[in-house]
Amino acid sequence: MERRTKQNQIMGKSSRWLSRFEAVKLDLSSIKENEKGRKNARYSITEEEWDTVLCLRNGSITESNNYPEKAKFVLSAWNQETGQMMNIDYYCEYYNLPRSDVKSYKLVSHSGTPFYNIVFQEQVEASSVDGMKILHSNFIEESKNYAFNYPIFKREKIEDSHCLVFDAADIHIGKICSSFETGETYNSQVAVKRVREGLEGILNKSNGWNIDKVIFIAGNDILHVDNAVGTTTSGTGQDTDQMWYDNYNMAKKLLVEIIEKLLTIANVEVVYNPSNHDFTHGFMLLDSISSWFHNCSQVTFDNDMSHRKYTTYGSNLIGSTHMDGAKIDKLHGLMAEEASEHWHGCKHRYIYGHHIHHKTSKDVFSVCIETLRSPSGTDSWHHVKGFQHSPKAIEGFIHHKEHGQVAKLVHIF
Numbered sequence: 001m002e003r004r005t006k007q008n009q010i011m012g013k014s015s016r017w018l019s020r021f022e023a024v025k026l027d028l029s030s031i032k033e034n035e036k037g038r039k040n041a042r043y044s045i046t047e048e049e050w051d052t053v054l055c056l057r058n059g060s061i062t063e064s065n066n067y068p069e070k071a072k073f074v075l076s077a078w079n080q081e082t083g084q085m086m087n088i089d090y091y092c093e094y095y096n097l098p099r100s101d102v103k104s105y106k107l108v109s110h111s112g113t114p115f116y117n118i119v120f121q122e123q124v125e126a127s128s129v130d131g132m133k134i135l136h137s138n139f140i141e142e143s144k145n146y147a148f149n150y151p152i153f154k155r156e157k158i159e160d161s162h163c164l165v166f167d168a169a170d171i172h173i174g175k176i177c178s179s180f181e182t183g184e185t186y187n188s189q190v191a192v193k194r195v196r197e198g199l200e201g202i203l204n205k206s207n208g209w210n211i212d213k214v215i216f217i218a219g220n221d222i223l224h225v226d227n228a229v230g231t232t233t234s235g236t237g238q239d240t241d242q243m244w245y246d247n248y249n250m251a252k253k254l255l256v257e258i259i260e261k262l263l264t265i266a267n268v269e270v271v272y273n274p275s276n277h278d279f280t281h282g283f284m285l286l287d288s289i290s291s292w293f294h295n296c297s298q299v300t301f302d303n304d305m306s307h308r309k310y311t312t313y314g315s316n317l318i319g320s321t322h323m324d325g326a327k328i329d330k331l332h333g334l335m336a337e338e339a340s341e342h343w344h345g346c347k348h349r350y351i352y353g354h355h356i357h358h359k360t361s362k363d364v365f366s367v368c369i370e371t372l373r374s375p376s377g378t379d380s381w382h383h384v385k386g387f388q389h390s391p392k393a394i395e396g397f398i399h400h401k402e403h404g405q406v407a408k409l410v411h412i413f
Contacts, residue, residue: 077107077114085109091116150296153263161212162406163313165397166202166262167320168195169217169354170374172277173251174224176241177377182388186377187241192254194375194413198394199258201411203265209398209407213313214262216270217320218286220354222251223278233279239379248281255289259299267298271309273354275322308351310339314401317346323353323371332367348404352397358390368405375413 075095077086085107092099098120105118171194177186224247226233230240240247262268272286283305290301302309308321308331319335326334331351336343343349349367357374372395378388391412398407 158210158212162209163213163399165215167217169372172224172376174247182378182383198411202396205409219273221275221277232277273322276324315347317349319351323355332364
């Protein structure tokens with residue numbers, strides 16, 4: 001009786017599909033491997049339900065390839081009667097899916113069983129801004145509960161103190177460059193190795209300065225692509241060396257390692273610059289890092305999506321931006337407006353820019369605007385266009401509380 005009740009519940013829930021199907025079990029191990037970590041498909045049949053539902057023809061009730069861990073089936077787009085692939089209209093008619101509610105779709109044919117990855121109107125509504133805010137809030141609260149407890153470093157009061165600005169610009173973890181074409185090799189492993197070496201180099205060169213604060217400028221195309229299909233946020237295809245989630249995990253471990261190292265020098269302020277290659281993944285990455293250090297009072301984060309960030313150190317007003325938006329000739333005016341509460345109290349004003357991968361330094365009225373070199377190599381597109389041969393480097397800067405920027409530190413590769 002219990003089993004029949006369970007079967008009736010499932011049959012009622014899925015009645016518009018189940019009456020036309022026969023059971024065929026599929027091995028989706030390859031799909032599950034590629035989609036590992038994805039879950040919550042709205043109409044997937046789980047292993048538990050498989051015991052009672054024995055009337056599926058070609059797969060589970062799923063509207064996309066976001067399989068839960070125990071999903072076993074997909075709706076096949078192959079028409080066995082005609083020996084041809086179904087178009088989206090026939091696919092929806094055949095499986096009694098609401099065609100008018102289809103927002104977008106894509107035929108997936110590389111998974112062993114072809115199917116349509118469909119996004120319905122109500123799915124789009126579920127991923128609205130409000131929904132994302134709730135998801136983000138829940139993620140942060142859960143992360144805070146498991147944040148690592150760092151020991152508090154005892155800091156002695158420093159006379160004649162300085163601030164170290166560490167800026168690993170445009171790392172592009174995931175980019176691949178072939179020496180056969182461009183004359184140099186670059187990949188994710190090289191990227192991480194260079195940043196580690198660059199950090200050690202900058203810290204060695206900063207010996208002798210009395211440092212009581214570190215500003216770590218992060219973001220700025222730390223990741224090379226922004227999705228699972230290997231494109232930037234705007235959809236420009238890129239040459240990559242591994243999966244996006246591998247790059248994400250490498251970047252996360254690298255950032256944690258950098259901050260932990262900088263913490264041994266002084267308290268750290270992390271300033272995040274959103275960027276054009278990884279506008280969404282970059283934000284999520286820094287969001288997870290801020291959660292990691294939630295219980296560490298000696299690390300602070302300026303982590304929102306503002307394209308231009310400002311902080312102060314004594315009489316220094318220090319700005320940073322990826323610089324894929326506002327042009328150089330507008331940055332000094334924007335600083336005066338956006339950081340007006342600090343403008344008159346800070347005699348020395350600086351903006352550190354990125355994005356162009358080469359060095360420039362220019363005084364625009366009272367603001368010194370510098371763009372930074374990148375440690376990343378030259379890929380095929382930049383080689384074809386001739387955008388190469390600039391020195392590959394990681395840079396840092398020493399700021400005195402009263403006298404402004406007093407030193408530039410460079411680690412060349």
